[in-house]
Amino acid sequence: MKIATWNVNSIRTRLAHVTDWLTSSSVDVLCLQETKVPDDLFPQAAFTEVGYHSYFYGQKSYNGVALLSRSPLEKVQMGFGAVLPESLVGDLDEQKRVITGVIDGIQVVNLYVPNGSALDSDKYVYKLHWLKVLREYLQTLLETSPSLLVCGDFNIALEDIDIHNPKGREKQVMATDAERDALRNVLELGLSDVFRKFTAEGGHFSWWDYRSAAFRRDAGWRIDHHYLTPELYQRAIACRIDKEPRKLEQPSDHTPVIVEF
DNA sequence: ATGGCAGTACTATACTGA
Numbered sequence: 001m002k003i004a005t006w007n008v009n010s011i012r013t014r015l016a017h018v019t020d021w022l023t024s025s026s027v028d029v030l031c032l033q034e035t036k037v038p039d040d041l042f043p044q045a046a047f048t049e050v051g052y053h054s055y056f057y058g059q060k061s062y063n064g065v066a067l068l069s070r071s072p073l074e075k076v077q078m079g080f081g082a083v084l085p086e087s088l089v090g091d092l093d094e095q096k097r098v099i100t101g102v103i104d105g106i107q108v109v110n111l112y113v114p115n116g117s118a119l120d121s122d123k124y125v126y127k128l129h130w131l132k133v134l135r136e137y138l139q140t141l142l143e144t145s146p147s148l149l150v151c152g153d154f155n156i157a158l159e160d161i162d163i164h165n166p167k168g169r170e171k172q173v174m175a176t177d178a179e180r181d182a183l184r185n186v187l188e189l190g191l192s193d194v195f196r197k198f199t200a201e202g203g204h205f206s207w208w209d210y211r212s213a214a215f216r217r218d219a220g221w222r223i224d225h226h227y228l229t230p231e232l233y234q235r236a237i238a239c240r241i242d243k244e245p246r247k248l249e250q251p252s253d254h255t256p257v258i259v260e261f
Numbered sequence: 262a263t264g265g266c267a268g269t270a271c272t273a274t275a276c277t278g279a
Contacts, residue, residue: 009267009268009278010267010268010269012268013267013268013269034268034278036268036269060269060270061268061269061270061276061277062269062276062277062278115277115278115279116279117277117278117279123277153279155278155279172279173279174279207279209265209266209279210265210266210267210278210279211264211265211266211267212264212265212266213265214266221279223279250267253266253267253278253279
């Protein structure tokens with residue numbers, strides 16, 4: 001069983017990359033972020049053709065998440081509001097960032113965590129608040145689903161070794177102590193970064209800025225993650241980053257991360 | 262210190278991303 005996460009930065013622009021990668025990687029589940037498409041325009045037929053079921057939760061222009069699966073998923077739920085009361089969710093589901101479904105008893109949670117923009121922005125406050133609500137959301141899921149796989153674009157590098165150049169990171173979005181603390185607070189529910197089960201050293205990245213020839217210089221960040229509950233963490237036999245799609249023409253700025261059981 | 266690149270909505274340039 002292989003489960004992958006990939007921020008594609010527009011599923012319509014990246015459609016051929018994704019269908020090609022599904023065919024060559026043969027993952028069982030692919031979690032997509034930044035689909036940037038309303039549900040009525042999601043390119044479902046292209047995935048049916050290569051043998052995948054699609055579940056999507058999108059909006060015009062921004063955000064958007066989807067699950068692609070070889071076999072049908074059970075209990076697919078969209079947004080925080082499927083699990084949490086409106087008093088906690090507020091207007092957070094206006095941005096489509098959360099979708100979950102169950103495969104072989106594994107509850108897969110696919111997240112597109114807010115970027116946060118600048119440290120003095122409302123978006124940064126929004127990101128920290130969103131992570132607080134995420135904790136409540138996952139805590140609620142854990143009451144009925146002991147096997148949780150939480151993956152996606154977290155827009156947070158948890159350790160300095162996850163950044164090509166961590167100098168000055170305290171004042172950089174995706175690397176501030178407040179963001180790291182907010183994510184660690186979520187992980188205290190009992191979730192562990194499965195990439196670190198297999199790889200201790202730094203220099204492994206999942207995102208490279210389009211600008212400044214960042215990919216050529218390997219000036220990247222590791223911000224796409226798979227966090228697992230203990231029993232799943234034990235069962236994992238590999239976790240790797242596939243840099244190949246980032247080398248293609250007109251690539252996403254992120255590349256897939258795959259966990260295998 | 263700043264901007265750089267890319268996608269979307271819209272048709273020139275603004276917004277967003279990270």
